[in-house]
Amino acid sequence: MTSSRVIIVYAALGTIPGMKANTIQTVRMCEGLASNNCSVYLLIPARFRGWRFINDYKSIKKFYGLRRGFTIIPSLTPWIWTRIKKLNNYLHLIAALIHSINTILLINILRMLTRKTPYIYVRIPLLLTMLHILRPLHNSKIIYEVHNLPYEIQSQGKLKKFFLRALKNTFLLLCISRYLAEEVKRLVGEPRRIITLHDAFPNTLFNKMDADPLKTRQRVGLPLDKYIVAYVGSLQSWKKPEFLIDAASHLDSEDILLLIVGGSPEDLERVKQYAQLRNIKNIEFKGFVEPHMTPDYMFAADLLVHYTPSKDQLLKSYSPIKIFEYMAAGKPILAPRQPWIEEVLRDGETALLFDENDPRDLAEKIKRIKQDKELAAKIARNAKQESQNYTYEKRAEKLIQIIHALNSKGKF
CATH class of the missing domain: 3.40.50.2000 (Glycogen Phosphorylase B;)
Structure with missing residues (x-):
């Protein structure tokens, strides 16, 4: 030594x-x-x-x-x-x-x-x-x-x-x-x-990802014909994952699938019940997966979304790990407009930021990224490049x- x-x-x-x-x-x-x-x-x-x-x-x-x-x-x-x-x-x-x-x-x-x-x-x-x-x-x-x-x-x-x-x-x-x-x-x-x-983010894990997203979808059991919007993370009540369900209710396109990966059995059941209450059909839950497998789900998605609220609550996520993993996955990112998020992500350059109090705004940003392939590619490329700093x-x-x-x- x-x-x-x-x-x-x-x-x-x-x-x-x-x-x-x-x-x-x-x-x-x-x-x-x-x-x-x-x-x-x-x-x-x-x-x-x-x-x-x-x-x-x-x-x-x-x-x-x-x-x-x-x-x-x-x-x-x-x-x-x-x-x-x-x-x-x-x-x-x-x-x-x-x-x-x-x-x-x-x-x-x-x-x-x-x-x-x-x-x-x-x-x-x-x-x-x-x-x-x-x-x-x-x-x-x-x-x-x-x-x-x-x-x-x-x-x-x-x-x-x-x-x-x-x-x-x-x-x-x-x-x-x-x-x-x-x-x-x-x-x-x-x-x-x-x-x-x-x-x-763990560089060694993300460097090992399959180059073909469709093969990755087959391996993890995801549909090949859907535009997948993925959230990968825990579902604790203070993180208000129900916001994502509310946003999904404003998506009228049948080919968009909201994929939720993560959550304890109790949290997962709570969010599933909320989705049923809202009559959301275009959603799939994968539950908790071991950390070494989460990059596969990110790489299989078309769009990655992060959400935790910041207003009037003690618990906050000041630097969510998933943001850096999303960047490394090389996919377009949607995240709430919050001061600590804007330290890392630039609106229109490495992500699109939405109003954390408005699920309709998130839904509109999902539609925009889906329709504007040039913007989606630019955001994904820039985020992937900047991820190497993290x-x-x-x-x-x-x-x-x-x-x-x-x-x-x-x-x-």
């Missing part, structure tokens, strides 16, 4: 492999860091089926389609959920405390073995709080990735003041959009420790450069 190699312990709570986008982003970032010559250790709660360990590296590699190796360390962290919300809060607190202690043990073992102090990388607010409180036991520099600051603050409850103190004392704060970075700067007040790193390898490379700059000069 060379003296310049950065050692990172990524402490993650949650179910890996799992359905949620945050687990996908966590694993992809570890892969990106590993591709930049980092020694990466992903610490996750161990999962068992009987006495068999089921979230080993081999299982995770297959599930996510990983190409670069890093080390996965199973932690005997209790990860239990009940139907009682108040009880879950205590269980989460206990899990975060135990996982933080296990993180510290791993840090100290690696320090003895390598004579270097690893960095700790987290994106779970409660883990940041615990690791800050326990800082004398590890004395490591913490990198915290911010995804939704208002929600993260509120979620800490009585630990809010400790979380805010942890934010202000963190070595580096990564924000997934410039809009979010400005929110963090107003709170933390030290801009040199706050950087923007937009989300990314790979996980480049995201991780920028982070490593900033770490070295901070350590050598105290600035960047």
Whole structure:
């Protein structure tokens, strides 16, 4: 191990492999860091089926389609959920405390073995709080990735003041959009420790896609004679996927098919019932597919659509992963006109943007892209070209450069 190699312990709570986008982003970032010559250790709660360990590296590699190796360390962290919300809060607190202690043990073992102090990388607010409180036991520099600051603050409850103190004392704060970075700067007040790193896509997966969309449709069981408008992502209620159903109700062309890929069984059933209530026939649900398969569905589509609302709600998607994957798929994109979306997509150049409050506007944009093949080709081509700025390898490379700059000069 060379003296310049950065050692990172990524402490993650949650179910890996799992359905949620945050687990996908966590694993992809570890892969990106590993591709930049980092020694990466992903610490996750161990999962068992009987006495068999089921979230080993081999299982995770297959599930996510990983190409670069890093080390996965199973932690005997209790990860239990009940139907009682108040009880879950205590269980989460206990899990975060135990996982933080296990993180510290791993840090100290690696320090003895390598004579270097690893960095700790987290994106779970409660883990940041615990690791800050326990800082004398590890004395490591913490990198915290911010995804939704208002929600993260509120979620800490009585630990809010400790979380805010942890934010202000963190070595580096990564924000997934410039809009979010400005929110963090107003709170933390030290801009040199706050950087923007937009989300990314796994270049290795999208480079493997079939060159013929029709063959891809045959492989994944999609009709060959339809104009497919696809949404690929989760269907949580706060994301209001019903908006897509409302837009579909304004599409009078029988050859347009709305394809929805993703969603837990509960969320999927809710959205299906809404589609039935609206009497929508031109729709097909594929349910959850493993992350290594999602590029196939994007590549099989004619048009890709993203939607989450931003008005008057705590939960927001400040840098949706699907935007970058859509760009890499080389298909025309429709997305809501929101400040963080406009940081990445340019209306009329790399996407068409629609009014997030008007499903008729989305329907009209779908019709326009379908009819104007020249515009569709231009948007798809431009987005594909610009997607190369948003790979996980480049995201991780920028982070490593900033770490070295901070350590050598105290600035960047």
